[in-house]
Amino acid sequence: MKYNLLALDASTEALSLALSYNGNLYRHFEECPQQHSQKILPLVEQLFTEAGCQLKDLDGLVFGRGPGSFTGVRIGVAVAQGLAYSGNLQLAGVSTLQAMAQQAFAQTQAKQVLVAIDARMGEVYLCHYTRSDNNQAIALGEERVIKPELIDGEFEGVLAVGTGWQTYSDVAEKLGLEVHNDITLPHAEYMLDTGIAQFEAGKVVNAADAQPRYVRDTVTWKKLPGRE
Numbered sequence: 001m002k003y004n005l006l007a008l009d010a011s012t013e014a015l016s017l018a019l020s021y022n023g024n025l026y027r028h029f030e031e032c033p034q035q036h037s038q039k040i041l042p043l044v045e046q047l048f049t050e051a052g053c054q055l056k057d058l059d060g061l062v063f064g065r066g067p068g069s070f071t072g073v074r075i076g077v078a079v080a081q082g083l084a085y086s087g088n089l090q091l092a093g094v095s096t097l098q099a100m101a102q103q104a105f106a107q108t109q110a111k112q113v114l115v116a117i118d119a120r121m122g123e124v125y126l127c128h129y130t131r132s133d134n135n136q137a138i139a140l141g142e143e144r145v146i147k148p149e150l151i152d153g154e155f156e157g158v159l160a161v162g163t164g165w166q167t168y169s170d171v172a173e174k175l176g177l178e179v180h181n182d183i184t185l186p187h188a189e190y191m192l193d194t195g196i197a198q199f200e201a202g203k204v205v206n207a208a209d210a211q212p213r214y215v216r217d218t219v220t221w222k223k224l225p226g227r228e
Contacts, residue, residue, distance in 0.1 A: 002022075002023060003020070003059045003060065003195075003196050003199055004020060004021045004022065004053070004057060004058050004059050005019075005020050005058060005059060005060055005061065005062055005192060005195055005196065005199075006018075006019050006020075006044065006047070006058055006061050006062070006083070007019075007020075007061075007062035007063070007064075007094075007188040007189065007191045007192050007195060008040065008044070008061075008062075008063055008064070008076060008079065008080060008188055009063070009064030009076055009096060009099070009186050009187075009188045009191065010036040010040060010064070010072045010073070010075045010076035010079070011064045011065075011066050011067070011068025011069060011072045011073045011076055011096045011186065012068045012069060012072060012096065012117060012163075012185045012186060013031050013032070013033040013069075013072075013185065014029060014030065014031050014032075014185040014186065014187075015028075015029070015030055015031075015032050015035070015036050015039055015040060015043070016028065016029045016030075016064075016185075016186060016187050016188040016189075017029075017040070017043055017044060017047055017188050018187070018188040018189035018191070018192060019047040019048070019050075019051055019053075020192050021051040021053050021057070021058075022051075022053075024051065025189060026047045026050045026051050027047075027187075027188070027189050028043050028046070028047065029187055029188075031185070036072055036075050036076075037075050040075065040076075040079050041079065044079075044083070055083060055086060055087040055089075056087055058087060058089060059089075059199070060089050060090050060091060060092065060195075060199055060204060061080050061083055061084050061087075061089050061090075061091045061092075062091070062092045062093075062094055062188070062191050062192060062194075062195030063076050063077060063079075063080035063091060063092075063093055063094070063191075063210065064076050064093075064094060064095075064096045064099065064186060064188065064191060065077065065093035065094060065095060065096070065210075065211065065212050065213045066095070066096060066212050066213040066214055066215065067095075067096060067097065067117065067119070067125040067143060067145070067213055067214060067215040067216070068096050068117060068125070068186075070214060073212045073213075073214065074212060076212075077093075077210055077211070077212045080207075080210060081207045081208075081210050082207075084206070084207035084210070085207045089207075090199075090204040090205065090206060091204060091205055091206075091207065091210050092194070092195040092198035092199060092203070092204050092205075093205070093210060093211065093212075093213075094191040094194045094195055094198075095127070095139075095143060095213070096117065096125075096186040097115040097117065097125060097126075097127040097129075097143055097162075097186075098115075098127070098129065098137050098139065098194060099186040099187065099188070099190045099191045099194070100113075100115045100117075100161050100162055100183055100185075100186050100187075100190070101113045101115050101127075101129035101137035101161070102136070102137045102190040102191075102193065102194065103161075103183050103186075103187055103190040104137075104159055104161050104180060104183055105129075105131050105135055105136075105137055106135070106190065107182075107183070108159060108180065110131070110158075110159035110180075111130065111131050112128065112129065112130050112131070112140075112158045112159065113128075113129045113131075113137070113158065113159045113160070113161060114126070114127075114128050114129075114155055114158050114159070114160050114161075114177060115127050115128075115129065115160075115161055115162045115164075116148070116160065116161075116162040116163075116164025116165055116168075117162045117163055117164055117185075118162075118163040118164050118166075118167045119145050119164075119216065122147055122148075123145050123146060123147050123148075123216075124145070124146060124148055124162075124164035124167075124168065125143065125144070125145055125164070125215055125216075126143070126144055126145070126146050126151065126164070127139055127141065127142070127143045127144070128140040128141055128153075128158075136193070136194070136197075137194075143213070143215050144215060145215045145216045148164065148168040148171040149171060151171065151175065153175075155175045155176055155177050156176040157176070157178065158176075158177055158178070159177070159178050159180055160172050160175075160177035160178060160179045160180065161179075161180045161183040161184070162183070162184060162185075163184045163185060165177065165179045166179075166181070166184065
């Protein structure tokens with residue numbers, strides 16, 4: 001079964017949307033820090049107009065559940081919930097880190113990918129993925145937040161993607177990682193395949209049950225001046 005799905009992600013400085021409708025893909029990606037809440041709904045309408053569809057024509061929604069900026073993750077989840085309530089639709093939450101690994105597997109021949117998003121405060125959100133037989137990103141362990149200098153393991157020849165490796169290029173070099181500088185932030189279109197798999201498996205939720213994944217403890221986290 002083909003699914004008509006809208007995927008959206010606002011968990012980083014990037015705002016990304018992808019609409020799969022009647023076998024066609026419509027997408028938008030831009031880096032617009034602290035403008036997500038103003039831009040996201042007009043961009044949803046723009047994609048609907050391009051595709052010639054409405055919310056009621058969709059089979060469901062896919063949202064980036066994090067990790068990422070607390071503010072951005074909340075915006076993405078809240079907008080997805082609002083749309084789901086309006087359209088009486090179910091949702092699938094997809095990891096932002098997994099989406100980046102999925103993009104790497106789609107665009108390169110890499111067998112394994114280490115994804116790191118700059119989490120500020122001298123830390124990164126990190127997860128290690130391997131490519132499955134059907135080219136899906138499978139996590140080798142849990143998503144976590146960690147100081148880059150504490151990352152250990154055997155990563156010789158592993159592809160590295162994400163803003164974390166731009167910020168901590170010295171750590172990437174020390175670990176023997178091959179940094180792919182063209183994949184730095186999550187694109188919503190690479191959440192669609194995982195979202196479809198969740199819909200097919202019935203692993204979806206109603207709007208009230210959509211949950212973000214922060215990874216970092218929100219109680220102990222403190223803002224730095226000028227940072228989200």
